[in-house]
Amino acid sequence: MVAGEASGDLLGSRLIEAIRAERPDARFFGIGGPKMIAAGLDSWFPQEKLAVRGLVEVVKHLRELLAIRRELIRRIVAERPSLFVGVDAPDFNLGVELRLRRAGIRTAHFVGPTVWAWRPGRIKGIRRAVSHMLVLFPFEAPIYERAGIPVTYTGHPLADEIPEGVNRAGIREQLRLPQAAPVITLLPGSRQSEIEHMAPLFIAAARLILERLPDARFLVPLVTRESRDLFEQVLWREEARDLPLTMLFGHAQDAIAACDVALATSGTVTLETALLRRPMVIAYRVAPLTAAIVRRLVKLPYVGLPNILNGDWLVPELLQDDATPENAAQAVVNLVRDPVVRERLDVRFAAIHAALRQDAAAQAARALLPYLSGPGGNAA
Numbered sequence: 001m002v003a004g005e006a007s008g009d010l011l012g013s014r015l016i017e018a019i020r021a022e023r024p025d026a027r028f029f030g031i032g033g034p035k036m037i038a039a040g041l042d043s044w045f046p047q048e049k050l051a052v053r054g055l056v057e058v059v060k061h062l063r064e065l066l067a068i069r070r071e072l073i074r075r076i077v078a079e080r081p082s083l084f085v086g087v088d089a090p091d092f093n094l095g096v097e098l099r100l101r102r103a104g105i106r107t108a109h110f111v112g113p114t115v116w117a118w119r120p121g122r123i124k125g126i127r128r129a130v131s132h133m134l135v136l137f138p139f140e141a142p143i144y145e146r147a148g149i150p151v152t153y154t155g156h157p158l159a160d161e162i163p164e165g166v167n168r169a170g171i172r173e174q175l176r177l178p179q180a181a182p183v184i185t186l187l188p189g190s191r192q193s194e195i196e197h198m199a200p201l202f203i204a205a206a207r208l209i210l211e212r213l214p215d216a217r218f219l220v221p222l223v224t225r226e227s228r229d230l231f232e233q234v235l236w237r238e239e240a241r242d243l244p245l246t247m248l249f250g251h252a253q254d255a256i257a258a259c260d261v262a263l264a265t266s267g268t269v270t271l272e273t274a275l276l277r278r279p280m281v282i283a284y285r286v287a288p289l290t291a292a293i294v295r296r297l298v299k300l301p302y303v304g305l306p307n308i309l310n311g312d313w314l315v316p317e318l319l320q321d322d323a324t325p326e327n328a329a330q331a332v333v334n335l336v337r338d339p340v341v342r343e344r345l346d347v348r349f350a351a352i353h354a355a356l357r358q359d360a361a362a363q364a365a366r367a368l369l370p371y372l373s374g375p376g377g378n379a380a
Contacts, residue, residue, distance in 0.1 A: 001030040001041060002072070002096065004050035004089030006190040006223045007268035009033030011110055012087040014157045016040055018365035023372055029079070031072065032087075044075065048192065048226065050092055069096060077103050083371040085110055090122075098129035106371050110134040110364060112151075116143055123147045132371070134364050137309065138355065152367035155358025158268070162275045164353065166257045175219070175246070175258055182216045182336050184209060185259035185278075186245075187252075187269045190223050192230055197285060198265055199234040204325035205263060205283075205332070206243055212333050218245040219259060221252035261335045263328055270315075271305040275356075277349040279342050280306070281331040283318040309352050314345065 003012040013035035016028055020040065029042040031050065037043050045068055073096055076084060084100050086093030090113040097107040112135035115123045126133070126149060133144050133151040144151035169179060177183055186206065188198040206218050222228040228247060235241055248255055252269070253276060256262055262273045262280040273280045282304040306314045316331045318324070335341060 001028055001032060001085045001087060002093055003032045003036060003047065003087035004092055006033060008088040009035045009047060011157055012036040013039040014361035015110060015364050018361035022365060022369055026372065050089060072096060073099050076100060081105060082373060083108060083368060087111065094126060094129050101129055101131065106131045108132040108134060108368055111136055112140045112144060116140065132367060134367060152363060154360040154363040156356040157360040158272055158275055159353055159356035160359055166276060168257055171254050171258045175254065177217055177258060182213045183219065183259045184216055184332060185219045185255045185262045187262055187264035189265040192227060194265055195227055195230050199231055200238055201283065201323060201325055202263055203234060203238050203240045205328035208325055208329035209332055213336065218243060219248060219255040220245060221248040221250060221255040223250065261332050263332055266303045274306040274349045275353050277346050279335045279345050281316045281328060283323040283328045285320055285323045310348060314348055
């Protein structure tokens with residue numbers, strides 16, 4: 001198994017646990033983060049090595065990524081596992097899957113690449129690389145079926161994990177936050193490259209929010225020690241140590257549940273925020289060349305998962321030149337001050353939650369168990 005970032009680490013760990021419930025003798029190896037390692041994965045390389053986003057940004061790390069992929073493929077072919085599972089990270093994993101399938105190793109991919117949003121021509125390569133596709137969203141399965149790719153809709157593990165009701169007051173008390181104060185959670189990303197790129201914008205926005213909401217408090221959950229250190233460096237560089245800001249090591253769901261509004265980068269964290277039924281503003285910037293390329297390839301008018309799942313605009317998106325501290329601060333303050341919009345979002349987020357709650361890990365394991373043949377000691 002290979003997962004390239006924190007969201008994939010969660011998906012992969014749940015899948016390992018579900019497979020182990022049926023096949024206690026299974027072995028797992030590849031690349032994963034702390035959750036997959038805790039679930040029993042033997043990780044051959046640090047997951048952070050794969051956590052690079054953006055076309056231009058990937059080029060800077062291309063030599064190292066290619067070296068990791070070559071060594072990974074060599075070791076997997078030598079091990080001859082029953083199944084390889086690529087967890088998201090399609091730009092890395094699909095190349096691995098193609099090579100392994102040509103070597104006679106069955107492959108599955110967990111999280112369908114967004115062919116419905118951009119680069120639809122990829123589906124031909126996916127058909128060559130993937131023995132079985134696992135998709136998280138209901139509208140994706142027919143796309144892969146039409147392309148002749150065996151597919152299973154699993155629902156989303158986050159929808160299973162997050163309860164329908166959250167004790168927001170209790171979480172605020174646990175985090176020692178005032179019950180009446182506006183709480184803003186900043187979610188600058190899980191990748192180090194995202195934090196480097198987005199943290200200055202989020203910190204500048206926090207300063208402006210504080211001017212308009214003087215009693216505001218800010219939370220920043222960070223996944224790893226490295227990401228926490230990096231955010232602290234940005235705070236020092238921006239001379240923003242005086243902000244009423246609390247950094248949390250993990251506890252992202254608590255930080256989101258406690259807030260009035262989240263300011264988030266694009267990605268899985270926006271779905272997590274929607275499932276916790278918290279209003280949000282999505283802000284995202286990448287290198288200008290990456291943005292220019294993506295504009296030519298993207299087929300949807302929005303990038304945030306809540307908007308995609310809703311099929312229409314639900315939460316604000318501030319992208320590239322629109323992603324300024326002033327715009328982000330104003331959008332956050334508008335949501336804090338508008339209870340009618342917050343109530344409307346709560347209803348829509350509840351509907352998304354209900355549709356995605358399918359016991360995803362069990363569904364995925366059920367689809368993959370037929371590929372795990374032979375006596376004990378198989379690897380996935």
